[in-house]
Amino acid sequence: xxxxxSNMRFQILANFILILxxxxxxxxxxLLIMSSFTEESTLIRNxxxxxxxxxxxxxxxxxxxxxxxxMRAYGITILVTVVGTAVNxxxxxxxxxxxxxxxxxxxxxxxxxxxxxxxxxxxxxPSYLLYSNYFHIKNTIxxxxxxxxxLSAMSxxxxxxxxxxxxxxxxxxxxxxxxxxxxxxFFKLVIPLSKPIIVTMGTFAGLGYWNDWTNGLYYLTxxxxxxxxxxxxxxxxxxxxxxxxxxxxxxxxxxxxxxPTVGVRMAIAVVAMLPIFVLFPFLQKYFQKGIxxxxxxx
Amino acid sequence: xxxxxIAFKHINYQKGILGSDWVGLKNFKFLFATxxxxxxxxxxxxxxxxxxxxxxxxxxILAIFICDVVSKKLKKLYQSAVLLPYLMSIVIISYIVxxxxxxxxxxxxxxxxxxxxxxxxxxxxxxxxxxxILTLVNVWKGVGYGCLIYISAINGIPKDYYExxxxxxxxxxxxxxxxxxxxxxxxxxxxxxxxxxxxxxxxFGLFYQVPLDSGTLYSTTNVIDTYVYRALIKLGxxxxxxxxxxYQSVVGFVxxxxxxxxxxxxSKENALx
Numbered sequence: 001x002x003x004x005x006s007n008m009r010f011q012i013l014a015n016f017i018l019i020l021x022x023x024x025x026x027x028x029x030x031l032l033i034m035s036s037f038t039e040e041s042t043l044i045r046n047x048x049x050x051x052x053x054x055x056x057x058x059x060x061x062x063x064x065x066x067x068x069x070x071m072r073a074y075g076i077t078i079l080v081t082v083v084g085t086a087v088n089x090x091x092x093x094x095x096x097x098x099x100x101x102x103x104x105x106x107x108x109x110x111x112x113x114x115x116x117x118x119x120x121x122x123x124x125x126p127s128y129l130l131y132s133n134y135f136h137i138k139n140t141i142x143x144x145x146x147x148x149x150x151l152s153a154m155s156x157x158x159x160x161x162x163x164x165x166x167x168x169x170x171x172x173x174x175x176x177x178x179x180x181x182x183x184x185x186f187f188k189l190v191i192p193l194s195k196p197i198i199v200t201m202g203t204f205a206g207l208g209y210w211n212d213w214t215n216g217l218y219y220l221t222x223x224x225x226x227x228x229x230x231x232x233x234x235x236x237x238x239x240x241x242x243x244x245x246x247x248x249x250x251x252x253x254x255x256x257x258x259x260p261t262v263g264v265r266m267a268i269a270v271v272a273m274l275p276i277f278v279l280f281p282f283l284q285k286y287f288q289k290g291i292x293x294x295x296x297x298x
Numbered sequence: 299x300x301x302x303x304i305a306f307k308h309i310n311y312q313k314g315i316l317g318s319d320w321v322g323l324k325n326f327k328f329l330f331a332t333x334x335x336x337x338x339x340x341x342x343x344x345x346x347x348x349x350x351x352x353x354x355x356x357x358x359i360l361a362i363f364i365c366d367v368v369s370k371k372l373k374k375l376y377q378s379a380v381l382l383p384y385l386m387s388i389v390i391i392s393y394i395v396x397x398x399x400x401x402x403x404x405x406x407x408x409x410x411x412x413x414x415x416x417x418x419x420x421x422x423x424x425x426x427x428x429x430x431i432l433t434l435v436n437v438w439k440g441v442g443y444g445c446l447i448y449i450s451a452i453n454g455i456p457k458d459y460y461e462x463x464x465x466x467x468x469x470x471x472x473x474x475x476x477x478x479x480x481x482x483x484x485x486x487x488x489x490x491x492x493x494x495x496x497x498x499x500x501x502f503g504l505f506y507q508v509p510l511d512s513g514t515l516y517s518t519t520n521v522i523d524t525y526v527y528r529a530l531i532k533l534g535x536x537x538x539x540x541x542x543x544x545y546q547s548v549v550g551f552v553x554x555x556x557x558x559x560x561x562x563x564x565s566k567e568n569a570l571x
Binding site for chain 2: 014213214218232
């Protein structure tokens with residue numbers, strides 16, 4: 001490639017703007033993390049700041065001491081993410097595989113039916129009434145799992161396209177000649193061979209479950225099954241939750257003031273987003289691939 | 299989908315959904331008689347239009363720059379930076395916004411306004427700032443999605459085009475204007491079409507959670523989704539909320555069909571269906 005002077009100038013400009021943008025993206029995270037490490041009295045006096053006067057691990061020590069509620073919420077989030085993602089991916093693939101077969105009767109009609117749900121939906125009210133009055137998932141762990149299982153018409157269609165374009169159908173026929181039933185074909189051929197697309201779709205489903213807080217907001221009125229996102233959501237609107245959780249709740253308000261609530265909130269937020277930061281380098285390529293497929297629209 | 303009939307009924311839980319009495323268009327009459335219907339429609343449309351334009355423009359600019367960065371390491375860093383906020387839950391984002399804007403402890407009030415002798419602002423009580431705040435938050439969170447799509451579109455452009463342009467003496471800007479931008483048109487149309495179809499929907503979290511459901515901000519933060527939620531769960535008004543909900547679904551559906559029809563007239567291969 002010819003490197004002209006204008007090209008050099010362009011490189012400098014591009015890097016300059018992109019570095020500015022990177023700073024714009026990163027600073028909010030830094031503020032959040034810094035705030036979680038700031039000493040409580042400094043926070044109350046100076047507010048959240050990028051350059052705190054006094055550092056402290058107090059907020060994290062407090063979380064550690066009062067871990068039961070937070071750990072429970074964390075555990076629920078992990079459980080819901082693992083179970084939900086597994087079932088979601090399994091269901092999507094099970095719908096996608098028959099749709100990829102040409103001999104399926106009514107294939108076009110079913111595909112259109114799936115596609116139509118992407119264009120037109122009843123919205124919140126009917127689904128709310130259906131889930132709470134007919135499926136009775138209110139205040140059960142299912143409230144966090146079930147509603148997200150049905151929201152993946154797009155991923156069904158993408159998996160179907162992958163199966164019908166990347167796996168030769170002669171393979172299925174050969175297996176059936178050898179005496180394999182549909183279930184053997186599905187578990188021994190379809191799932192292993194469509195692993196790349198399943199992993200990509202699974203990453204998005206997993207992220208959806210991890211970040212989901214609306215289902216908890218709609219269907220949980222009891223804090224028993226709160227996920228970490230719901231707990232955070234409740235805390236920011238209602239700071240008393242943490243104090244009422246602690247054993248000091250009934251004591252004088254001067255005791256309450258000592259609770260590092262201002263910093264603890266930020267510390268819990270950091271703890272909740274930590275797994276995404278840790279897993280990000282490993283999952284990044286799947287996210288990029290999935291977005292490039294047009295997989296998920298925010 | 300079957301649930302659309304709820305909008306035409308007076309729901310009575312004892313009788314069940316199917317057994318409830320029909321009330322015709324009464325729910326809709328109530329909805330459009332209020333000032334809310336106008337406010338939520340205006341907010342939803344204006345915010346979404348702003349988001350579509352800003353996210354497309356910023357996304358394309360970033361994508362062009364990222365694709366031209368020579369250093370592999372920096373390229374990877376920039377790509378990660380655009381994607382990262384997209385993966386954060388809106389609850390976490392509301393915490394970050396709170397850290398900046400909280401009246402007593404916020405960074406902006408304590409470190410920027412007070413030291414320079416300005417009066418602190420109670421951000422969560424002043425509706426006039428929120429259009430800017432929400433747009434900024436949306437760019438921060440959402441630009442990565444479009445940007446990555448444009449990056450993969452740019453990577454799909456044959457390299458010979460640029461080499462030929464180089465030989466002909468076309469400068470960088472000319473190459474961007476004459477090769478890169480025209481090649482991005484199909485992706486822009488597809489993404490815009492999808493967004494127009496969703497123009498009556500909005501990110502519930504962004505409008506409910508980020509302003510912390512603050513009542514004084516409703517004039518600039520209430521959108522159809524938050525209105526439906528509040529009417530249904532906080533007020534228990536099934537009729538009104540289902541009317542708003544159906545209004546949203548139907549207008550959204552008509553908009554996708556219209557937008558698709560227009561695109562099909564202009565350039566057939568870019569239409570969705």
